[in-house]
Each structure stands twice: as C-alpha cells, then as structure tokens.
Amino acid sequence: MHLQRLKEELERDIARIAEFKPVVHHITNYVAMNDSANITIAIGASPIMSFAHGEIDELVSIASSLLINIGTLDEYIIQAVMLAVKSAKSKGVPVLLDPVGSGATKLRTSTALSVAEEGVDVIKGNQGEILSLLRKEGVVRGVDSKVTAEAADVKEVARKFGLVVVATGKEDLISDGRSVYVMRNGTEMLGRITASGCMLGSVIASFMAVQKDFLLASLEGLACYNVAGELAAEKSSGTASFRSNLIDEISKITAEKVIERLNLERVV
Amino acid sequence: MHLQRLKEELERDIARIAEFKPVVHHITNYVAMNDSANITIAIGASPIMSFAHGEIDELVSIASSLLINIGTLDEYIIQAVMLAVKSAKSKGVPVLLDPVGSGATKLRTSTALSVAEEGVDVIKGNQGEILSLLRKEGVVRGVDSKVTAEAADVKEVARKFGLVVVATGKEDLISDGRSVYVMRNGTEMLGRITASGCMLGSVIASFMAVQKDFLLASLEGLACYNVAGELAAEKSSGTASFRSNLIDEISKITAEKVIERLNLERVV
Amino acid sequence: MHLQRLKEELERDIARIAEFKPVVHHITNYVAMNDSANITIAIGASPIMSFAHGEIDELVSIASSLLINIGTLDEYIIQAVMLAVKSAKSKGVPVLLDPVGSGATKLRTSTALSVAEEGVDVIKGNQGEILSLLRKEGVVRGVDSKVTAEAADVKEVARKFGLVVVATGKEDLISDGRSVYVMRNGTEMLGRITASGCMLGSVIASFMAVQKDFLLASLEGLACYNVAGELAAEKSSGTASFRSNLIDEISKITAEKVIERLNLERVV
Numbered sequence: 099m100h101l102q103r104l105k106e107e108l109e110r111d112i113a114r115i116a117e118f119k120p121v122v123h124h125i126t127n128y129v130a131m132n133d134s135a136n137i138t139i140a141i142g143a144s145p146i147m148s149f150a151h152g153e154i155d156e157l158v159s160i161a162s163s164l165l166i167n168i169g170t171l172d173e174y175i176i177q178a179v180m181l182a183v184k185s186a187k188s189k190g191v192p193v194l195l196d197p198v199g200s201g202a203t204k205l206r207t208s209t210a211l212s213v214a215e216e217g218v219d220v221i222k223g224n225q226g227e228i229l230s231l232l233r234k235e236g237v238v239r240g241v242d243s244k245v246t247a248e249a250a251d252v253k254e255v256a257r258k259f260g261l262v263v264v265a266t267g268k269e270d271l272i273s274d275g276r277s278v279y280v281m282r283n284g285t286e287m288l289g290r291i292t293a294s295g296c297m298l299g300s301v302i303a304s305f306m307a308v309q310k311d312f313l314l315a316s317l318e319g320l321a322c323y324n325v326a327g328e329l330a331a332e333k334s335s336g337t338a339s340f341r342s343n344l345i346d347e348i349s350k351i352t353a354e355k356v357i358e359r360l361n362l363e364r365v366v
Numbered sequence: 367m368h369l370q371r372l373k374e375e376l377e378r379d380i381a382r383i384a385e386f387k388p389v390v391h392h393i394t395n396y397v398a399m400n401d402s403a404n405i406t407i408a409i410g411a412s413p414i415m416s417f418a419h420g421e422i423d424e425l426v427s428i429a430s431s432l433l434i435n436i437g438t439l440d441e442y443i444i445q446a447v448m449l450a451v452k453s454a455k456s457k458g459v460p461v462l463l464d465p466v467g468s469g470a471t472k473l474r475t476s477t478a479l480s481v482a483e484e485g486v487d488v489i490k491g492n493q494g495e496i497l498s499l500l501r502k503e504g505v506v507r508g509v510d511s512k513v514t515a516e517a518a519d520v521k522e523v524a525r526k527f528g529l530v531v532v533a534t535g536k537e538d539l540i541s542d543g544r545s546v547y548v549m550r551n552g553t554e555m556l557g558r559i560t561a562s563g564c565m566l567g568s569v570i571a572s573f574m575a576v577q578k579d580f581l582l583a584s585l586e587g588l589a590c591y592n593v594a595g596e597l598a599a600e601k602s603s604g605t606a607s608f609r610s611n612l613i614d615e616i617s618k619i620t621a622e623k624v625i626e627r628l629n630l631e632r633v634v
Numbered sequence: 635m636h637l638q639r640l641k642e643e644l645e646r647d648i649a650r651i652a653e654f655k656p657v658v659h660h661i662t663n664y665v666a667m668n669d670s671a672n673i674t675i676a677i678g679a680s681p682i683m684s685f686a687h688g689e690i691d692e693l694v695s696i697a698s699s700l701l702i703n704i705g706t707l708d709e710y711i712i713q714a715v716m717l718a719v720k721s722a723k724s725k726g727v728p729v730l731l732d733p734v735g736s737g738a739t740k741l742r743t744s745t746a747l748s749v750a751e752e753g754v755d756v757i758k759g760n761q762g763e764i765l766s767l768l769r770k771e772g773v774v775r776g777v778d779s780k781v782t783a784e785a786a787d788v789k790e791v792a793r794k795f796g797l798v799v800v801a802t803g804k805e806d807l808i809s810d811g812r813s814v815y816v817m818r819n820g821t822e823m824l825g826r827i828t829a830s831g832c833m834l835g836s837v838i839a840s841f842m843a844v845q846k847d848f849l850l851a852s853l854e855g856l857a858c859y860n861v862a863g864e865l866a867a868e869k870s871s872g873t874a875s876f877r878s879n880l881i882d883e884i885s886k887i888t889a890e891k892v893i894e895r896l897n898l899e900r901v902v
Contacts, residue, residue, distance in 0.1 A: 129667045129683050131397045135560035140605045145560065146467075147397050150439045153471035160470070171686045172710060174440060199682075202696070203689035290885065292671035292681065336882020337676045346604020349558065399665045403828035408873045413828065414735075415665050418707045421739035428738070442708060614872020617826065 099279075099317065099364070101357055108318050109353035111309050115142040120162035120307035122300065123191075125149050125179055127169025127198065130296035133341070134165075137297040140349035141322070143304040149178035158185040162192075162307035165299055166218070168209050169198035176209055183216045192306045193218040196299040201230025214259050219312050221255070222264040222299050225271070231255050247271060249278040249366050262312045264302065264320055266295060272320065274313040278366035281317075283324035283359060285331040291341045298323045301348065317362070322348065325356045367547075367585065367632070369625055376586050377621035379577050383410040388430035388575035390568065391459075393417050393447055395437025395466065398564035401609070402433075405565040408617035409590070411572040417446035426453040430460075430575035433567055434486070436477050437466035444477055451484045460574045461486040464567040469498025482527050487580050489523070490532040490567050493539070499523050515539060517546040517634050530580045532570065532588055534563060540588065542581040546634035549585075551592035551627060553599040559609045566591045569616065585630070590616065593624045635815075635853065635900070637893055644854050645889035647845050651678040656698035656843035658836065659727075661685050661715055663705025663734065666832035669877070670701075673833040676885035677858070679840040685714035694721040698728075698843035701835055702754070704745050705734035712745055719752045728842045729754040732835040737766025750795050755848050757791070758800040758835050761807070767791050783807060785814040785902050798848045800838065800856055802831060808856065810849040814902035817853075819860035819895060821867040827877045834859045837884065853898070858884065861892045 122138050124131070124147045131147050138145035146157055151174075158164060164186040166179050186193045195218045197210035207230055214221060214231060221228065225247035232255055247265050256263040256275035265271040270281040288294045302319030309315040330343035390406050392399070392415045399415050406413035414425055419442075426432060432454040434447050454461045463486045465478035475498055482489060482499060489496065493515035500523055515533050524531040524543035533539040538549040556562045570587030577583040598611035658674050660667070660683045667683050674681035682693055687710075694700060700722040702715050722729045731754045733746035743766055750757060750767060757764065761783035768791055783801050792799040792811035801807040806817040824830045838855030845851040866879035 127683075128396055128664055129671050132400060132560060132668060135397050136606060136609070139558055139560060147395075148438055150473055153439075153473040156471040156473075170684055171689075203692040205686055205689040205692075290675055292668060292675060334882075336879075337885040338672060338878040338881035341672070342606040342610060342878060343604075345606035346602075349605040396664055400668060400828060403665050404874060404877070407826055407828060415663075416706055416735075418741055421707075421741040424739040424741075610874040610878060611872075613874035614870075617873040 101360065104317065105353050105357040107314055108321070108356060111305055111318055112142070112351065112353060114308040115304055118308065119144045120304070121146055121160050122163050122165060122303050122307055123157050123161035123182070124165045124167070124300065125175065125182055126165060126167035126296060130167065130169060130293035133293040134296050134300040137345050137348055138300045138304055140345050141301055141304045141351070143307060145300070149175050151178055151181060154178060154181045155185045158182055158189060158191055163303045164191050164193045165196065165303040166193060166213055167196040167198055167296055167299060168206055169296065171205060171209060179209070179213060180216070183213055183218065187217055192312065194220040194222060194299055194303045194306060196296060197221060197223045197227045197231065198295070200227045218261060220262045220264065220302060220306065220316055221259065222266070222302055224295060225265045225267040228252060228255055228263060228265040232258070253278050253366060262316050264316050266298070270320060272313070272316055277364055279317065280363050280365050281320055281324065282361040283321065283328060285327045287331045287334065287337065287340045288327045290337045321356050321360050321362070322351050325359045326351055328359060329355070369628065372585065373621050373625040375582055376589070376624060379573055379586055380410070380619065380621060382576040383572055386576065387412045388572070389414055389428050390431050390433060390571050390575055391425050391429035391450070392433045392435070392568065393443065393450055394433060394435035394564060398435065398437060398561035401561040402564050402568040405613050405616055406568045406572055408613050409569055409572045409619070411575060413568070417443050419446055419449060422446060422449045423453045426450055426457060426459055431571045432459050432461045433464065433571040434461060434481055435464040435466055435564055435567060436474055437564065439473060439477060447477070447481060448484070451481055451486065455485050460580065462488040462490060462567055462571045462574060464564060465489060465491045465495045465499065466563070468495045486529055488530045488532065488570060488574065488584055489527065490534070490570055492563060493533045493535040496520060496523055496531060496533040500526070521546050521634060530584050532584050534566070538588060540581070540584055545632055547585065548631050548633050549588055549592065550629040551589065551596060553595045555599045555602065555605065555608045556595045558605045589624050589628050589630070590619050593627045594619055596627060597623070637896065637898070640853065641889050641893040643845070643850055644857070644892060647841055647854055648678070648887065648889060650844040651840055654844065655680045656840070657682055657696050658699050658701060658839050658843055659693050659697035659718070660701045660703070660836065661711065661718055662701060662703035662832060666703065666705060666829035669829040669833050670836040673881050673884055674836045674840055676881050677837055677840045677887070679843060681836070685711050687714055687717060690714060690717045691721045694718055694725060694727055699839045700727050700729045701732065701839040702729060702749055703732040703734055703832055703835060704742055705832065707741060707745060715745070715749060716752070719749055719754065723753055728848065730756040730758060730835055730839045730842060732832060733757060733759045733763045733767065734831070736763045754797060756798045756800065756838060756842065756852055757795065758802070758838055760831060761801045761803040764788060764791055764799060764801040768794070789814050789902060798852050800852050802834070806856060808849070808852055813900055815853065816899050816901050817856055817860065818897040819857065819864060821863045823867045823870065823873065823876045824863045826873045857892050857896050857898070858887050861895045862887055864895060865891070
C-alpha cells in the first residue's frame with residue numbers, strides 16, 4: 099500500500115467517522131469500558147456498551163461495527179458475546195475480536211476460538227494471544243505477552259480463520275492471509291497503561307464502521323493509535339498523564355500527522 | 367427564579383453538601399461508575415455504588431439521595447433498581463432517574479417507565495430519552511440523542527409523572543410541570559466524553575440530598591455542571607484533559623462563578 | 635525499623651517489581667478496577683482482573699499475590715472471592731484483603747470476616763472498617779470512616795486474625811500483632827478521589843509479590859503511596875488532576891524520594 103493512497107483513504111475515513119458518528123457496539127471488559135468509550139468518542143464514533151441479552155439484537159441493528167473483548171468473562175457475558183456475534187453476522191455488521199488473555203486460561207482460549215470460528219472480520223491481540231489461536235507455543239503470561247510472533251504465524255492465523263489479524267508487539271504485524279505488513283511505530287508507554295490494547299481495538303472498530311476493506315481499516319486504526327501514542331509520550335510526565343494525552347491526541351488526529359511519522363513496510 | 371435568590375440558595379447548598387457530606391447511593395452503569403464517584407466527591411458528597419440485593423435496603427437507609435442510571439442492565443441489576451426505588455420511597459429518600467438509552471431498546475424504555483411509575487423525584491436525560499417516556503417519536507440513536515424537545519413536551523413529561531424533568535441538549539430544558547426554564551450554558555465538549563450525562567446526574571443527586579425543592583436542586587446541579595464545563599473547556603487540549611478539568615472545576619465550584627456565567631430564562 | 639534499612643529494602647523491592655513484573659491477581663470492585671490496574675502497572679507489576687469461576691484457579695497459579703476487595707459484591711463475586719482465597723492458600727500465594735464498607739452492611743461485614751477467617755496475610759482498610767472486624771463500635775458511614783482507631787485496637791485485629799493490619803486515617807496505623815507503627819504522611823487530597831484506598835491496596839499487594847515479610851511490604855507500599863500523594867498534591871489544580879498526578883508519581887517513585895519525606899514511628 100502506497101503511503102499516498104493510505105493518506106488519502108485515512109483523510110476520507112477520519113472525515114466519514116466525524117460525519118456519520120457510527121455506532122460501535124462494545125461487549126468489553128469492566129476495566130476498559132470507560133477508556134474505550136472515551137477513545138471511541140475521541141476518534142468521532144459513538145460507543146454503546148451493553149451485554150444485556152434482552153437488547154443485544156436491537157443494539158447490533160443500529161451498530162455499524164461490533165467489538166468483542168473477552169478481558170473479563172462470566173457465563174452471562176459469554177452468552178452475550180455469542181448472541182451478539184451471531185446477530186452481527188446475520189446483519190452484515192463487521193466484527194472485531196480482541197482475545198484478551200487467550201492462551202493464559204482454558205476459558206479464554208476456548209472462548210476466543212469459539213468467537214473466531216463463528217466468523218469475525220478482524221482479530222487484534224498481542225502476539226502471544228494471536229499465537230494461542232494456532233494452539234502453538236503461545237506462552238501468555240497473565241494478559242501480557244512475552245512471545246513474539248513471526249510474519250508467517252500471523253499470516254497463518256489470518257488464513258486459518260479467513261480474516262485480518264493485527265498482532266501487536268515491539269513491532270506490530272498485520273496480515274489478511276496474503277500479505278503481511280510490519281508497523282514500527284508507537285511507544286513503550288503504551289505498555290505502561292491498562293486497556294491500551296482494548297482502546298486500540300475501539301479505534302480499529304471505529305474505522306471498520308466506515309471502511310469495508312478491513313485490512314485498510316486495521317492499518318488506519320493502528321497507525322492513528324501508534325502515532326497518537328508517540329505524540330502523547332513526548333508531553334507526558336508519567337503513565338496517567340500519558341493515558342490522558344493519548345486520548346487527547348486521538349481527539350485531534352489527522353491523516354497528515356499520521357503519515358508524517360508512519361513506518362510501515364510490507365514484508366510478505 | 368431571580369438570580370439573586372438562586373445565588374444565595376446555591377451558596378448555602380454547596381456549603382451544606384461540604385458540611386454534611388451526604389451519602390448519595392448510586393446504582394449506575396459500569397462505564398460511568400468511576401467518573402460518577404469522582405464527581406460526587408468533587409462536589410463534596412459521599413458516593414456509594416452497589417447493587418447487591420442483600421444490602422440495598424441498609425445502604426438506602428444511610429443515603430440522603432438515590433441515583434438510578436440504566437446505562438448497563440442485566441436481570442440482576444433491574445431487580446436491584448426496583449428494590450432500591452421501593453426502599454427509597456418507603457424511607458422518603460429522594461430519587462433521581464437517568465433513563466440512559468430509553469427509546470433505543472425496548473428493555474431500556476420499559477425499565478425507565480417502570481422506575482418512573484414507581485415514583486421518582488427527578489428524571490434527567492437527553493431530550494430523546496425524555497421524549498421516549500411520552501412514547502412519542504423520540505428517536506434515540508444508540509445512547510445519544512438526535513431529537514430536540516419542545517418546552518411543552520418536557521412540561522408534559524413532568525406533569526405525567528409528577529416530578530421534575532431535566533432534558534439536556536443544545537439548550538437544556540427544566541420543568542416541574544408548571545414552569546419551564548431554559549438554560550443556555552455548557553460546552554460542546556460535554557458531548558465529547560463518555561459519562562457526561564451520568565456525572566450530571568450525580569451532581570444533581572448531590573444537591574437533592576440537601577435541597578428538598580427538587581426544581582431548585584436540579585437548577586443548582588445543572589448550573590454548576592454547565593459552568594464547570596465552560597471553565598474546563600477553556601483550558602483543555604483535548605477530550606481527556608477536558609474530562610479531568612471538568613472534575614477539577616467541580617471540586618472548586620462556587621456560587622459566584624456559576625451566577626456570573628449563568629444564562630437561565632423562564633419560558634413557561 | 636531503621637529508616638536506613640527500610641530505604642535499602644525499598645530500593646531493592648522497587649527494583650524487584652520492575653525486574654519480575656509480578657502478576658497481581660485482583661478481584662476488586664467495578665469502580666476501582668481501572669485505577670487499580672493503572673497504579674499496579676505504574677509501580678511496575680502486572681495486574682489481572684477476573685472473577686470468572688472457571689479460570690480463577692489458573693490465574694491464581696500464575697499470580698505472585700492476590701488482592702481481594704469487596705467494594706461491589708453480588709453472589710457470583712462472593713463465590714469467586716472464596717474460590718480465589720482457597721486457591722491462593724493452597725498454593726502459598728499471599729493475599730491482601732480490602733474490606734471496603736465492612737461495618738456498613740451485614741453483607742460486607744460477614745463477607746470480610748469470612749475472608750479474614752479463611753486466612754489472609756494483610757488486611758488494609760480505613761479505621762472504621764478495621765474496627766468492624768472486632769465487632770466493636772466501628773461506625774462506618776457509607777464506605778468512608780468517621781472512626782479513629784487506637785494502636786491497641788489495630789494490634790488486636792492483627793493478633794486476632796494472625797496477620798498484618800494497615801488501618802488508614804488521618805494517621806495510618808500498621809501492626810503485625812506485636813509492634814504498631816504510626817505513619818504521618820499523605821494528604822487530605824487522598825480522601826477527595828474515589829478508589830484511593832483500593833489503589834493503596836494494589837500497591838501493597840505489588841510489594842507482597844516480592845517481599846515475604848508482609849509488615850515490611852505493607853510499610854513499603856503505604857510509604858510509596860503516601861509520599862506519591864504528597865508530591866501529587868503539590869502540583870494539582872483539583873481532584874481529577876490529583877488522581878492523574880498520583881499515578882504519575884507512583885510511576886516515577888524511588889526509595890530516595892520516599893525516605894526523604896517519611897514520618898514513621900514505632901509506638902508499640
């Protein structure tokens with residue numbers, strides 16, 4: 099993807115989000131809810147958070163994309179997740195899965211696999227979580243990843259489930275099962291706040307609401323998030339001010355700022 | 367209401383909250399809990415958040431007001447809401463209802479109506495949510511409102527349920543079923559953070575804990591919140607710093623600051 | 635404890651947390667989850683938040699300490715708490731209990747006592763909550779404390795349950811059942827944000843993950859938190875910026891900063 103094309107698409111998609119304020123329905127974890135809602139509004143979209151079984155179908159109907167994040171689960175939420183994904187598939191609403199902690203516990207791995215097999219459009223996780231979906235040696239420690247994935251693994255996950263994979267790490271890998279991109283942006287500060295990956299999911303899901311090329315939507319969301327992180331880190335005096343600055347920067351992001359710093363390479 | 371009287375009442379009620387630190391019991395949504403707790407403390411009151419059936423009655427007993435917010439529901443929470451409202455009515459504890467998303471789903475509309483009919487003292491919502499309680503054409507999109515209400519509608523809701531209505535929008539409408547006020551304060555930044563309406567509910571409920579004229583309490587809370595928003599917007603570099611500045615400004619609010627900027631008009 | 639020894643231990647333990655990034659498993663309340671996760675990362679540890687029954691045992695297995703906070707309860711969470719504590723005891727994982735609101739409702743008091751009797755290593759609460767565990771006149775108002783405890787009471791609780799007690803208040807009391815320390819640090823701003831006590835629990839639990847002398851771990855965590863609070867208060871323009879600055883300061887805390895301000899006295 100040429101940077102010039104990416105810049106034009108990004109300009110257009112940021113503007114579309116601002117214009118249509120698409121509803122992004124979230125079933126996400128309790129820790130991230132507030133941050134994810136705030137960053138979704140910051141990028142210009144309109145978040146809903148609900149797992150009440152009795153209203154999922156109605157809410158998915160008015161949503162332009164659905165985000166599933168398995169960071170905190172119980173039986174009720176797992177049922178809500180499956181209801182929401184089925185509803186989204188039947189309505190053609192794009193779905194992003196964030197398999198938080200997949201590989202760390204059987205419950206999370208099996209829930210992530212069930213959702214992935216139901217048919218989602220993008221999976222975004224750290225590299226350990228992504229590898230766990232291959233049932234390879236993905237050693238997830240808690241909900242953080244020690245593992246680094248190879249381009250071939252990420253491509254394999256994308257191919258296995260027939261979707262786009264965003265595997266975050268020191269370098270981020272993005273694949274649609276054919277090509278693989280490496281993005282070398284962001285800041286280590288993103289690892290020093292909670293819900294960092296969850297907020298990235300919200301930003302990508304916001305782009306999926308207006309951009310049906312999900313590889314492009316994923317690159318757009320990831321690029322905005324990483325560059326906002328870089329800009330935020332430069333003015334932060336600790337981890338909490340970084341969190342606040344990150345959301346501030348997302349609320350002011352432009353295609354120009356992003357492309358100026360973007361380090362994206364196609365490796366496969 | 368003359369501004370001079372409002373100023374004196376507000377001065378007294380801010381001081382009363384600071385002196386008595388009234389307990390405001392919240393049954394609210396997961397997204398807003400932290401923000402609502404923080405803004406309740408910032409205005410000087412003492413928040414409790416709990417929906418455990420086994421302790422609701424005890425907690426309502428020590429509360430000076432009760433806030434019900436239906437932003438995230440499940441069966442357990444709906445039962446908790448009904449238990450809490452019945453308990454509050456039997457004890458004379460004033461109740462504020464925030465019917466988040468009423469009109470967007472059947473579950474929310476019917477829950478909001480059930481609570482309203484149980485007998486609450488103030489309903490605060492955006493104008494679409496308020497209209498949905500008339501079962502009119504309130505078209506709520508997600509949990510945000512596209513609809514603008516007329517003074518007559520707001521008065522009708524207040525009259526129908528026999529309570530005070532605060533209907534937020536570009537201009538805020540407040541009615542006790544007889545008179546209707548318009549407040550032209552606040553900032554568009556309040557629409558760019560999550561839990562903005564929820565935090566307003568917490569501030570009004572804090573005033574209801576010390577001021578039994580609920581029209582006055584509603585005007586006081588809304589005026590403080592809007593003016594704090596204006597002050598915060600002037601010093602914010604994005605949406606997250608606005609959220610932080612908003613709570614900071616509430617923690618330093620005075621009747622003088624509020625009245626200096628207040629634009630309040632009685633229209634009915 | 636001589637300040638020189640405390641300084642050396644603290645230097646070592648801050649470095650150990652940074653090196654090992656120990657997993658601190660939290661079962662905590664919805665209000666505090668995000669703040670507790672952020673402050674745990676800020677001090678250098680790795681938080682997990684989950685109460686899903688089906689994964690508690692696996693998560694406790696990879697945890698270096700367990701924090702139980704009863705700030706928001708329901709039947710499912712109470713069961714999760716008991717499962718987690720039993721699992722931790724059987725695996726030798728140290729446990730901190732934060733008995734939020736114990737004394738305010740029967741449910742909280744009985745839950746706190748059940749957990750304490752199961753065998754935990756540190757109990758941290760405000761002085762009213764701590765007194766409630768003696769079934770004395772601990773008058774807890776809401777989840778804040780009006781009561782001040784005496785050194786003898788705190789020692790009695792420590793002795794009764796055979797653990798370390800941290801009883802926060804205007805002056806903080808710490809006892810292992812033999813000695814009692816008073817710490818005169820912190821700032822009244824810590825009482826003006828929500829989840830303040832909960833975050834302190836997370837910081838102490840982070841030290842418990844690397845320091846098996848739990849009296850020392852408690853003093854270390856409390857000292858870091860109080861001094862970070864003092865540093866934060868000096869640069870804050872309201873309660874929300876204080877919250878942000880507090881976490882920032884924890885992310886930059888050093889033994890030197892702490893010892894320079896520490897006011898610790900052994901009174902028994």
